[in-house]
Structures are given as structure tokens and as C-alpha cells.
Amino acid sequence: MAIATVSSRMLATAEERRTLRQFVQRVVSERGFGPDACDFTFGNPQEPPLRGLVEALIRHAEPRGVHWFAYITHNPVAREAVARSLRQARGRPYQAADIAITAGGFGALAAALLAVLEPGDEVLYPRPGWFLYGGLTRAAGGTPVPVDLVPGSFDLDLGAIAAAIGPRTRVVVVNTPHNPTGRIFPRAQLDALAGLLAEASERHGKVIYLLADEPYARIVFDGHVHISPAESYPHTLVAYSYGKVLLAPGERLGWLALCPDMPEADRVALRDAVELAQMSHGWAFAGQTLQRALPELEGLCIDVTALQRRRDRMVEGLRAAGYEVAVPEGTFYLVPHAPEADDVAFAARLAAGDVWVLPGSVAEMPGRFRISLTATDAMVERALPVFARVMRAVRG
Ligand SMILES: Cc1ncc(COP(=O)(O)O)c(C=O)c1O
Structure with missing residues (x-):
């Protein structure tokens, strides 16, 4: 009889997170972010702290x-x-x-x-x-x-x-x-x-x-x-x-x-x-x-007005490029529809242009992708032409 090395609870959680870990290992770690990467993945800070x-x-x-x-x-x-x-x-x-x-x-x-x-x-x-x-x-x-x-x-x-x-x-x-x-x-x-x-x-x-x-x-x-x-x-x-x-x-x-x-x-x-x-x-x-x-x-907060402006700029730019995206009421995420069925393949196309998003199928939203607006305004401006180019490529 095989003897388990680690607890079944942790194995179940590892299994649940398998697609996310694969995405991080295969795509993010192997390819690696370039110096001008536009990182919309995990809600990490991209600017100096408050x-x-x-x-x-x-x-x-x-x-x-x-x-x-x-x-x-x-x-x-x-x-x-x-x-x-x-x-x-x-x-x-x-x-x-x-x-x-x-x-x-x-x-x-x-x-x-x-x-x-x-x-x-x-x-x-x-x-x-x-x-x-x-x-x-x-x-x-x-x-x-x-x-x-x-x-x-x-x-x-x-x-x-x-x-x-x-x-x-x-x-x-x-x-x-x-x-x-x-x-x-x-x-x-x-x-x-x-x-x-x-x-x-x-x-x-x-x-x-x-x-x-x-x-x-x-x-x-x-x-x-x-x-x-x-x-x-x-x-x-x-x-x-x-x-x-x-x-x-x-x-x-x-x-x-x-x-x-x-x-x-x-x-x-x-x-x-x-x-x-x-x-x-x-x-x-x-x-x-x-x-x-x-x-x-308790009295400190990031600039939510600036975040809202960034959200609006991103939504406007994505819609102009042909993406279907709803306007979120809060948080710092957008969840547009991916223009092709395989959202991981779509995220890889963006990654080839140094634009990094989270594919929907690793976040329980197959067919979509997640953008974290904790990126900088400059990243948004650099990324929008890439989003437009990839949309044109997908549509052939
Ligand atoms: C809905 C939700 N709950 C809890 C957490 C955990 O927050 P923290 O990492 O600040 O503990 C997060 C972080 O992404 C979250 O989005």
C-alpha cells in the first residue's frame, strides 16, 4: 500500500490550484517578464508604496x-x-x-x-x-x-x-x-x-x-x-x-x-x-x-479616483479594439471576454507582446481573462496597442 507523504487536504488544494500553478510555471517563470512588461496578473504593486x-x-x-x-x-x-x-x-x-x-x-x-x-x-x-x-x-x-x-x-x-x-x-x-x-x-x-x-x-x-x-x-x-x-x-x-x-x-x-x-x-x-x-x-x-x-x-488609502480613471481608460481602449468588457463597480479587476475559446492560448499571445493577464480558466472564468488595474498608467498605454493587435490577429 502506498504511504502518503503529505496530507490529502493539501493534495486536494494543490489539485484545485494546478492550472494556476501550471500557468505561473510554464508561462510566467519560463518566459519571464521583460524589462517593459505590462503586468496585469496578480494585483501586486507596480509603483513605490504610500x-x-x-x-x-x-x-x-x-x-x-x-x-x-x-x-x-x-x-x-x-x-x-x-x-x-x-x-x-x-x-x-x-x-x-x-x-x-x-x-x-x-x-x-x-x-x-x-x-x-x-x-x-x-x-x-x-x-x-x-x-x-x-x-x-x-x-x-x-x-x-x-x-x-x-x-x-x-x-x-x-x-x-x-x-x-x-x-x-x-x-x-x-x-x-x-x-x-x-x-x-x-x-x-x-x-x-x-x-x-x-x-x-x-x-x-x-x-x-x-x-x-x-x-x-x-x-x-x-x-x-x-x-x-x-x-x-x-x-x-x-x-x-x-x-x-x-x-x-x-x-x-x-x-x-x-x-x-x-x-x-x-x-x-x-x-x-x-x-x-x-x-x-x-x-x-x-x-x-x-x-x-x-x-x-486606517486613514491611508490608494488614490481610488486615479484607479477609476485607469479603469475607464482601459475599458474605453479595450472596447475600441473590439473586446466585450463590463464596467466593474469596485475592486481593481476587469474580466473581459477572450476573443478565442482557449483563454490560455489567448493569454500566451498577449504575453508574446509582453502583456500579462490571468487566463480565465485558471480563475474559474473560462472564456474570459482578468486584468488587474494595479498596473501603472504607462503600462496601460503600452498594452492597449498590443490588445488591439492580438484582437486583429485572432480575427484573422
Ligand atoms: C476576495 C479576497 N479575499 C481575501 C484576499 C486576501 O487578502 P490578503 O492577501 O490581503 O490577505 C484577497 C486577495 O487577493 C481577495 O481578493
Whole structure:
């Protein structure tokens, strides 16, 4: 009998990510980015970081006491800053004790799942969607259940969610604004989902949690307003990351907040469970320099107006070249239709012109491709003629 070298959970996640890894290995690593590459792939920064971020980190790295770098789980300064900001922005009585400071959004989602899942419990999450919901679910002992969004509109498919809920359902993930479609789910859909979850929780005799993944909450365009699912459903855990809003994903800072409308006894139990989840997951708290800097980082944000201008320029240029592309309401992604059925082959044609996009079939959107607008304006200008040339070549 063959003896497994690594856990089946990790093997399943590796399998799920196989096409993405193949794309990275075969296309990106082998060919390599040229010096003038236009990189629209993974939402990495292409410009120097915000000066305010650098200054805050330098300021708070300087110790002001012997305990500066001691073991501290959640720094009270960070917790209170998040709770204050949530109270102001959302008008709800968020409490510092209900905020866990995490290693980014990954850390917030992982802690939430570890805190509430029993082995085999099911987690419903959107497809297309962020690449690691399944992996984090398995790592926490759960069973991933992707549920398709409504094709085209990318609305929540409430009928499909209702059909997927069963006695083992423990968590439903809602990501708004949504990566990669940029959809912001309207209040009516969130209210309807809340009704459905309340009824299903009652029917199955256990709470189904809503995990609201909101790292793009502040990256919204055209006056659109992000609405948190926590406003509709009390048993909501809200996950956030500073990686997007500061465009510094390598500095790992985020939080998990318990909705203040959740019954107090449940919040008290969850506070403890979340902290233990972080600890038993390898002391997965954010570093103290970042935690101390957090109150200053709360006031910083990339230039969303400039990002919106870049989005408009890209949409206009792509449409002029014959691409079909919708205008996203938030996030920093575009998901145009690929002009040929094989989106990986199409991405390779662009890569030959040093324009790098993510093929849709590695991001659960076959027939499309994803552009991350974290590229520079100069890259957009260099890339548009390449997009036009490749479109002409495909059309023959
Ligand atoms: C929807 C979504 N959730 C969570 C994350 C994780 O964010 P971070 O890397 O800042 O932890 C990302 C990052 O791409 C994301 O797009």
C-alpha cells in the first residue's frame, strides 16, 4: 500500500490550484517578464508604496520600552482603532473586544473557519471567486461547496444557495465587492440571503454563520456604496485586509470583526475561539510594528479616483479594439471576454507582446481573462496597442 507523504487536504488544494500553478510555471517563470512588461496578473504593486505607510512603519519600529516586541496577541491600540472606524463608517456599536487583528485577509478568513467548523462541516462560497476559499476550508477540516453566481450579472444566486444548504452547512462566504467581477451586492440580495440563512439555521437547529469577505470595501467607483452583509444578518463575521487599500499585500495586516448584533453570549464564545484559532494556527497574529501603526494606516488609502480613471481608460481602449468588457463597480479587476475559446492560448499571445493577464480558466472564468488595474498608467498605454493587435490577429 502506498504511504502518503503529505496530507490529502493539501493534495486536494494543490489539485484545485494546478492550472494556476501550471500557468505561473510554464508561462510566467519560463518566459519571464521583460524589462517593459505590462503586468496585469496578480494585483501586486507596480509603483513605490504610500509614503505614509513607510513612515508609520519606521516610526513604530523604534522601541519605546523593553516590551515593545513582546508576545502580544491583539494590541489594544489596534483593536480600538478598528472598532472606532467601524462605528463611524457603519453606524453600528462595534466593540474593541470583538476585533481580532490578523495576518491580512487570509489570516482573518482562516481564523473564522477554524473557530466555527467541525470536521466535515460545509462551507459555501462563490464561484467564480478568490482562489483559496476551498483551501482554507479544507485546512480547517471543512468541506468546500462552491456555488455559482448568476452568469452574466454575477448576482448572488439565492435559489442555488438555498439548494446547496444542508444539515452540514456551517458557513456561507459572501465577498463584496467581489473579486474578480467587481460586483457590489445590493441590500435586497443581502436581506434575502439573511432571511434564507435564518430560516435554514432554524430548520437545522444550528447557527449558519455568514463570513463577509470585504478587503475591497473602500475600493468602490462611481459613487457606489459598499454594503456589509453584517447589516442584514447578526451572525456575521467580517474579514478585512489592509493589503488592497494600501496596495502593500506583503505587509500582513487585517482584522476579523464580530457583528455587534450577534447575541452577546455567542460573541463571547467566538472571541475566545478566534484567538485560540490564531494561536493554534502558528501564532497567526499580525506583527506588533504593524499593529501599532494601524491607527495611522486606517486613514491611508490608494488614490481610488486615479484607479477609476485607469479603469475607464482601459475599458474605453479595450472596447475600441473590439473586446466585450463590463464596467466593474469596485475592486481593481476587469474580466473581459477572450476573443478565442482557449483563454490560455489567448493569454500566451498577449504575453508574446509582453502583456500579462490571468487566463480565465485558471480563475474559474473560462472564456474570459482578468486584468488587474494595479498596473501603472504607462503600462496601460503600452498594452492597449498590443490588445488591439492580438484582437486583429485572432480575427484573422
Ligand atoms: C476576495 C479576497 N479575499 C481575501 C484576499 C486576501 O487578502 P490578503 O492577501 O490581503 O490577505 C484577497 C486577495 O487577493 C481577495 O481578493
